[in-house]
Amino acid sequence: MKILVCITNVPDTTAKITFAESDTKLNKTGIQFIIGPYDDYALARAVELKEQNGGTVTVLNVGEAEGEPQIRKALAIGADDAIRVNAEPTDSYFVASQIAHIAQQNNYDLILMGRESIDFNSGVVHGLVGEMLGIPSFSPVMKLDIEGSTAKFAREIDGGKEYMEAPLPLVFGCQEPIADWKIPNMRGIMTARTKPLQVVEPVAVDDMAINEKYTQPAAKGECKMIPVEDVEKLVTLLRTEAKVL
Amino acid sequence: MAVKTFSRDHLHFVLYEVLGMEEVTAHEYFNGHSRETFDMILEAATELAEEYLQPAYRAVDREEPQLSDGQVKVHPLVHKFYHAYTESGLMAATFPNEWDGQQLPRTIAAAVQFILSSANNSFVMFTDLVKGVANVLLQFGSEEQKALYLPKLLSGQWAATMCLTESQAGSSLSDITTMAVPAGEAAYHIKGQKIFISAGDQDITENIIHLVLARIEGAPAGVKGISLFIVPKNRPGADGKLVPNGVESIGIYHKMGQKATPAMHLEFGGSGTCVGYLLGEANRGLQYMFQLMNSARLEVGLAGVSVASLAYCTSLQYARERVQGRRADAKDPNTPPAPIIQHPDVRRMLLIQKAFTEGTLALILQCYKYLDLLKVSEGPQKQHYLDLLELLTPVAKTYGSEEGNRSVYQALQVLGGYGYTTDFPVEQIARDARIFPVYEGTTGIQSIALLGRQIPQNNAQAVDLWSEQVMPDIQVALESEALQLYADQLNQSIEAWKSVTGLLLRIREERGNEAYLANATLYMQLFGILNVAWQWLRMATVAEKALSGSTVTTERKDFYHSKIQTMKFFYNYELTKCKVLCEQLTSEEQLSVYNPEAEILI
Ligand SMILES: Cc1cc2nc3c(=O)[nH]c(=O)nc-3n(C[C@H](O)[C@H](O)[C@H](O)COP(=O)(O)OP(=O)(O)OC[C@H]3O[C@@H](n4cnc5c(N)ncnc54)[C@H](O)[C@@H]3O)c2cc1C
Numbered sequence: 045m046k047i048l049v050c051i052t053n054v055p056d057t058t059a060k061i062t063f064a065e066s067d068t069k070l071n072k073t074g075i076q077f078i079i080g081p082y083d084d085y086a087l088a089r090a091v092e093l094k095e096q097n098g099g100t101v102t103v104l105n106v107g108e109a110e111g112e113p114q115i116r117k118a119l120a121i122g123a124d125d126a127i128r129v130n131a132e133p134t135d136s137y138f139v140a141s142q143i144a145h146i147a148q149q150n151n152y153d154l155i156l157m158g159r160e161s162i163d164f165n166s167g168v169v170h171g172l173v174g175e176m177l178g179i180p181s182f183s184p185v186m187k188l189d190i191e192g193s194t195a196k197f198a199r200e201i202d203g204g205k206e207y208m209e210a211p212l213p214l215v216f217g218c219q220e221p222i223a224d225w226k227i228p229n230m231r232g233i234m235t236a237r238t239k240p241l242q243v244v245e246p247v248a249v250d251d252m253a254i255n256e257k258y259t260q261p262a263a264k265g266e267c268k269m270i271p272v273e274d275v276e277k278l279v280t281l282l283r284t285e286a287k288v289l
Numbered sequence: 290m291a292v293k294t295f296s297r298d299h300l301h302f303v304l305y306e307v308l309g310m311e312e313v314t315a316h317e318y319f320n321g322h323s324r325e326t327f328d329m330i331l332e333a334a335t336e337l338a339e340e341y342l343q344p345a346y347r348a349v350d351r352e353e354p355q356l357s358d359g360q361v362k363v364h365p366l367v368h369k370f371y372h373a374y375t376e377s378g379l380m381a382a383t384f385p386n387e388w389d390g391q392q393l394p395r396t397i398a399a400a401v402q403f404i405l406s407s408a409n410n411s412f413v414m415f416t417d418l419v420k421g422v423a424n425v426l427l428q429f430g431s432e433e434q435k436a437l438y439l440p441k442l443l444s445g446q447w448a449a450t451m452c453l454t455e456s457q458a459g460s461s462l463s464d465i466t467t468m469a470v471p472a473g474e475a476a477y478h479i480k481g482q483k484i485f486i487s488a489g490d491q492d493i494t495e496n497i498i499h500l501v502l503a504r505i506e507g508a509p510a511g512v513k514g515i516s517l518f519i520v521p522k523n524r525p526g527a528d529g530k531l532v533p534n535g536v537e538s539i540g541i542y543h544k545m546g547q548k549a550t551p552a553m554h555l556e557f558g559g560s561g562t563c564v565g566y567l568l569g570e571a572n573r574g575l576q577y578m579f580q581l582m583n584s585a586r587l588e589v590g591l592a593g594v595s596v597a598s599l600a601y602c603t604s605l606q607y608a609r610e611r612v613q614g615r616r617a618d619a620k621d622p623n624t625p626p627a628p629i630i631q632h633p634d635v636r637r638m639l640l641i642q643k644a645f646t647e648g649t650l651a652l653i654l655q656c657y658k659y660l661d662l663l664k665v666s667e668g669p670q671k672q673h674y675l676d677l678l679e680l681l682t683p684v685a686k687t688y689g690s691e692e693g694n695r696s697v698y699q700a701l702q703v704l705g706g707y708g709y710t711t712d713f714p715v716e717q718i719a720r721d722a723r724i725f726p727v728y729e730g731t732t733g734i735q736s737i738a739l740l741g742r743q744i745p746q747n748n749a750q751a752v753d754l755w756s757e758q759v760m761p762d763i764q765v766a767l768e769s770e771a772l773q774l775y776a777d778q779l780n781q782s783i784e785a786w787k788s789v790t791g792l793l794l795r796i797r798e799e800r801g802n803e804a805y806l807a808n809a810t811l812y813m814q815l816f817g818i819l820n821v822a823w824q825w826l827r828m829a830t831v832a833e834k835a836l837s838g839s840t841v842t843t844e845r846k847d848f849y850h851s852k853i854q855t856m857k858f859f860y861n862y863e864l865t866k867c868k869v870l871c872e873q874l875t876s877e878e879q880l881s882v883y884n885p886e887a888e889i890l891i
């Protein structure tokens with residue numbers, strides 16, 4: 045079985061976000077980048093599926109060279125090889141087009157990625173990729189098993205879970221608890237250095253979106269602590285101050 | 290959510306800009322590594338810390354290990370960590386490839402340790418002891434012993450302890466009485482009790498390998514009659530199955546801190562037969578054990594820095610958020626209260642912590658780098674690193690422990706009344722930290738070792754050895770306009786230290802050891818400050834040079850500037866203490882020396 049796992053590079057959740065170039069770009073200096081946490085789950089499940097069923101796991105990142113440490117980390121966690129499409133990921137359509145292009149050349153049985161990235165949180169790339177490849181896509185998938193050429197999986201829906209089966213190939217947007225979070229071990233780290241990482245140039249795609257301006261969300265208001273025994277005061281405040289009741 | 294327990298920027302600065310790890314990776318033994326692998330390993334350690342250590346910090350303090358029916362049960366979160374740690378491969382990381390290790394430099398392993406310990410210091414004893422014991426076995430064990438024990442230890446399947454202390458023999462190991470009676474083929478029957486044995490029993494691993502100091506029947510008195518034995522909790526029986534080996538848990542101590550790790554009172558050969566296997570040669574046990582202890586001493590110093598780092602991060606965050614009072618020049622009572630980080634007194638307390646944590650981390654990592662270079666050196670070069678380590682290990686242990694406690698004390702004070710409550714972790718940090726000046730040789734004992742042994746031996750050669758390390762760094766700093774003043778200050782303090790050392794050595798000649806060693810702990814303080822001042826000068830030099838580069842970003846400028854200012858703080862507030870210490874050390878009155886004719890402690 046051939047599995048493709050698509051990973052994004054996102055700022056660490058504790059990073060202090062500021063903007064550059066008249067607020068049209070993220071200021072990357074001093075920011076620690078990580079693999080998108082949902083992508084990490086997708087990767088972890090891919091590695092588990094490989095351990096159970098054999099096959100290969102390829103990681104794919106659309107991004108610039110500075111993201112290679114995250115790709116190496118994915119290799120350390122257990123992917124066999126990696127492809128980096130050498131381009132700044134400008135919008136979801138662009139990223140999906142690059143993924144679809146790579147997938148068309150390689151016939152993957154499964155294409156896994158996170159349900160969404162945690163920087164732009166669009167959550168549409170898996171759908172776009174499915175559409176571009178003409179294969180079904182599902183998200184957010186929280187359980188996934190493979191039996192022969194069939195995937196059995198569970199997807200989160202409003203108020204519950206939906207259990208489904210579908211024949212491969214498929215595209216999945218994943219989330220916890222699809223797999224145990226994996227921390228690379230020493231052996232993985234040492235072998236990651238020599239695993240193949242192929243850099244390819246992007247295919248041309250029309251710009252579908254332009255970033256005009258970023259702004260910070262409004263600062264959070266002060267937190268008021270109300271003792272447990274003072275429920276009435278809480279209700280009054282929710283009515284008169286917060287005006288949510 | 291994970292909270293910050295250390296500065297990644299500072300750690301990287303020390304490893305890559307100050308220490309220069311390329312000097313280590315240039316050696317064939319280490320050349321499988323590079324900054325790329327180091328960064329991945331440090332990140333993996335951070336994830337382990339965030340996932341398994343941080344969330345458990347408070348819980349394991351509240352629920353101590355329990356001893357019932359002769360078996361200790363430790364907290365389930367310790368089990369989880371232990372398994373995650375062994376799966377990470379960190380147990381064997383620094384070991385040679387042939388033992389399934391990755392030949393990771395000790396310096397990087399120490400950085401990993403710092404990260405883990407800053408998240409939760411009371412867990413790491415379970416894993417550290419295993420690595421320490423495996424190292425002793427690797428160096429001194431027979432091929433058979435290595436083949437039997439190393440794979441089990443390095444995979445974490447079996448754990449290990451070090452058993453030195455007895456009720457009448459704590460600091461003075463020459464007084465141990467545990468006996469070993471020959472029972473054929475390098476086997477002995479062990480009889481005696483050991484106390485305070487960390488991780489001496491637990492329910493995580495199927496077996497525990499105790500390294501026990503004992504006397505073979507008829508051995509000479511004192512340290513020359515002490516041997517080292519491998520004593521498994523369960524010994525492999527004829528069919529290969531493990532059978533109990535007469536090691537019993539007869540008591541568990543209730544400690545003020547580090548509660549995740551049980552400190553055990555163990556009895557060997559009390560009711561059943563306890564078999565021990567001689568490690569190395571008879572009567573050389575203490576020498577072997579020192580291998581383990583030297584490494585453990587660096588670890589204790591590092592632990593002092595780690596918990597101080599946690600306390601510093603906690604109090605820094607608190608000081609940014611807590612508003613109280615107004616700045617001293619704010620006249621209008623309607624001025625909103627200021628965050629306490631703006632009050633000079635609070636800043637002073639934070640700077641003490643920053644200067645200690647960052648400076649001592651640099652010193653201890655420098656020692657680990659010597660260990661790495663020792664590993665790949667031969668002949669006189671090897672002896673050079675050995676001498677440096679002999680000299681600096683007690684300093685790293687003691688300065689890290691003592692000043693680590695002082696640093697945590699500052700954090701407590703920054704938190705005001707809240708620091709004294711269990712709402713914040715600093716009270717626990719303070720309790721955890723208190724053990725460092727005691728185990729692995731108390732501050733008093735380390736100081737006596739420094740002044741009584743390391744300094745005087747070979748015509749006080751250590752003084753020159755150390756100066757030769759430091760002087761080139763002073764020379765470089767003297768050439769910088771911005772640092773000249775501080776380089777001068779350090780130079781003068783070193784001169785003062787040298788002359789005090791000379792004076793003390795004369796006292797030794799004239800009045801004997803007791804007078805000479807009476808203030809060994811003060812001498813240790815003095816030498817500790819000089820060492821950390823040296824590290825600060827090195828760091829400031831690197832920062833100064835980087836600042837003059839053309840490509841440095843604004844964030845980086847702030848970072849380097851902060852290094853130079855913290856160096857100045859250390860020189861103003863700590864290095865200046867050398868003067869007083871020198872005065873105290875040369876005081877004629879010698880008030881602390883025991884005089885049975887005129888006892889003053891009445
Ligand atoms: C939590 C904990 C974990 C421990 N873990 C282990 C372990 O895993 N294995 C192990 O073997 N031991 C362990 N120990 C024991 C530890 O190493 C000893 O407590 C330590 O060596 C001090 O010995 P002591 O407690 O008997 O104190 P003492 O030796 O009685 O010392 C008391 C005081 O007297 C001073 N003193 C003693 N002798 C002299 C001297 N000659 N000159 C000047 N001052 C002197 C000391 O500096 C100290 O301040 C542990 C202890 C604790 C508390």
Ligand SMILES: Cc1cc2nc3c(=O)[nH]c(=O)nc-3n(C[C@H](O)[C@H](O)[C@H](O)COP(=O)(O)OP(=O)(O)OC[C@H]3O[C@@H](n4cnc5c(N)ncnc54)[C@H](O)[C@@H]3O)c2cc1C
Pocket residue numbers: 611612613614615629632633634635702703704705706707709710
């Ligand atoms: C066990 C306990 C019992 C107590 N009992 C009582 C009681 O019976 N009655 C009662 O009324 N209170 C009581 N208190 C409260 C106690 O008096 C306060 O905790 C203390 O006054 C410090 O105030 P704080 O905790 O708000 O710290 P903060 O005022 O927030 O101080 C935090 C840190 O900032 C520093 N700081 C604050 N302002 C300035 C400034 N302007 N310039 C320089 N530094 C500054 C402080 O020195 C401290 O280091 C108790 C507290 C405890 C922990």
